[in-house]
Amino acid sequence: DSPRETSNADAVARDRANVFHSWSAQAALKPLAFAGGSGTTIWDYEGNEYLDFSSQLVNVNIGHQHPAVIAGIQNQLAQLATLAPAHASDVRGTAAEKILAHAPANMSKVFFTNGGADANENAIRMARLHTGRDKVISRYRSYHGNTGAAIVATGDWRRIPNEYARGHLHVFGPYLYRSNFWATTPEQESERALEYLRRTIVAEGAESIAAILLETIPGTAGVLVPPPGYLAGVRALCDEFGILLILDEVMSGFGRTGDWFALDAFDVVPDLITFAKGVNSGYVPVGGVIISEEIAATFDERVFPGGLTYSGHPLAAASIVASITAFEEEQIVENAAMIGRDHLGPGLLALAERHAVIGEVRGRGVFWAVELVADRESRTPVDAAFMGAVKAQLLQRGLLPFIADNRIHVVPPATVSAEEVASALAIIDEALGAVTGARAA
Numbered sequence: 001d002s003p004r005e006t007s008n009a010d011a012v013a014r015d016r017a018n019v020f021h022s023w024s025a026q027a028a029l030k031p032l033a034f035a036g037g038s039g040t041t042i043w044d045y046e047g048n049e050y051l052d053f054s055s056q057l058v059n060v061n062i063g064h065q066h067p068a069v070i071a072g073i074q075n076q077l078a079q080l081a082t083l084a085p086a087h088a089s090d091v092r093g094t095a096a097e098k099i100l101a102h103a104p105a106n107m108s109k110v111f112f113t114n115g116g117a118d119a120n121e122n123a124i125r126m127a128r129l130h131t132g133r134d135k136v137i138s139r140y141r142s143y144h145g146n147t148g149a150a151i152v153a154t155g156d157w158r159r160i161p162n163e164y165a166r167g168h169l170h171v172f173g174p175y176l177y178r179s180n181f182w183a184t185t186p187e188q189e190s191e192r193a194l195e196y197l198r199r200t201i202v203a204e205g206a207e208s209i210a211a212i213l214l215e216t217i218p219g220t221a222g223v224l225v226p227p228p229g230y231l232a233g234v235r236a237l238c239d240e241f242g243i244l245l246i247l248d249e250v251m252s253g254f255g256r257t258g259d260w261f262a263l264d265a266f267d268v269v270p271d272l273i274t275f276a277k278g279v280n281s282g283y284v285p286v287g288g289v290i291i292s293e294e295i296a297a298t299f300d301e302r303v304f305p306g307g308l309t310y311s312g313h314p315l316a317a318a319s320i321v322a323s324i325t326a327f328e329e330e331q332i333v334e335n336a337a338m339i340g341r342d343h344l345g346p347g348l349l350a351l352a353e354r355h356a357v358i359g360e361v362r363g364r365g366v367f368w369a370v371e372l373v374a375d376r377e378s379r380t381p382v383d384a385a386f387m388g389a390v391k392a393q394l395l396q397r398g399l400l401p402f403i404a405d406n407r408i409h410v411v412p413p414a415t416v417s418a419e420e421v422a423s424a425l426a427i428i429d430e431a432l433g434a435v436t437g438a439r440a441a
């Protein structure tokens with residue numbers, strides 16, 4: 001489709017006639033249509049441009065249409081488009097090698113999957129087989145994917161209609177702004193969340209628990225950056241009770257937080273890491289599990305009972321090699337850290353000074369949430385109508401946002417420039433002013 005041949009209305013009509021959408025009642029859907037993109041910019045069929053501060057589903061970390069990633073995929077396509085997982089290929093081995101080069105030193109192998117959900121699915125399976133234990137503890141306020149165990153490990157509304165896997169339980173993690181632990185400082189929040197986790201482990205029977213599965217920084221749940229000591233404390237509990245720690249870096253990995261992995265900023269070494277999204281920015285669907293030497297060794301002589309036709313698909317592998325190489329050469333992780341530190345963080349905090357509707361701003365790198373409240377004292381979230389109005393105002397001004405509950409997630413590509421951040425901040429400023437002004441009038 002070229003912008004001249006297809007209108008937005010044509011693309012939407014064809015979609016609504018034929019495509020069944022995720023997580024939605026179908027009848028009232030009004031999707032936006034997009035035809036192309038470049039870097040942080042995306043445009044529709046009529047040439048209207050938007051700054052993509054959603055990174056789609058927080059996955060386009062390298063920006064749209066990065067030429068090196070496209071060339072990497074095209075070269076592989078011309079050479080060998082598909083290959084069964086049992087065979088070896090240089091591109092698959094190199095993709096795993098490049099991922100491991102940025103992972104903690106105890107990691108030794110990569111198992112490739114089709115996306116993030118099945119990465120968590122297989123990590124949970126490995127943990128159960130390695131420990132001979134059954135239960136998995138994860139958090140309320142989390143998302144781990146839309147398959148059997150991953151959706152039941154999830155801690156948001158999407159779990160409830162899908163609760164068919166067994167052996168899962170949930171705990172509340174730290175979230176000082178809406179503390180479950182009557183805490184007033186990050187230290188208290190961390191200590192009390194850990195004490196509650198310890199009591200849960202003991203009450204459940206430590207010998208029955210295979211793994212604790214956590215998003216290093218819960219993403220869709222609100223970019224809940226853990227307070228000092230929390231992740232190290234979880235690791236200590238895992239060591240004490242012989243439980244494995246799985247960190248889900250599907251959204252937080254590969255530059256999102258201004259580090260290669262979000263865990264790099266915390267004093268924690270997991271046993272398994274799951275990844276997807278930013279590893280290749282979703283140019284080809286892929287995910288995987290990074291496996292510690294110890295867990296990998298479990299399956300040296302013993303069969304791992306799991307696999308996928310497209311595990312380590314050559315086009316996915318080529319896109320990973322090209323993407324990580326570009327990240328290294330263009331210092332994209334460093335850019336994300338600089339943007340967060342010098343532009344996006346200070347800029348969003350300045351907006352909070354100007355707009356009483358902003359209750360809290362939190363994040364790092366290019367991974368931020370702006371939580372909107374009806375009243376700063378009670379911290380009551382603004383309602384869905386308010387968020388709808390904010391979204392409309394942002395879109396009208398050319399910013400494509402990621403909205404979740406009462407939050408704007410400010411999550412541009414890791415390649416975003418300071419100028420693009422300045423434009424986006426000005427748009428958010430105007431949009432909030434327009435909605436709160438209209439409400440006050």
Ligand code: PLP
Nearest residue numbers: 115116117143144145250251276
């Ligand atoms: N884990 C986290 C933290 C995620 O954010 C997501 C997707 O949003 C997933 C897992 C699931 O990944 P996928 O949609 O690729 O299956």
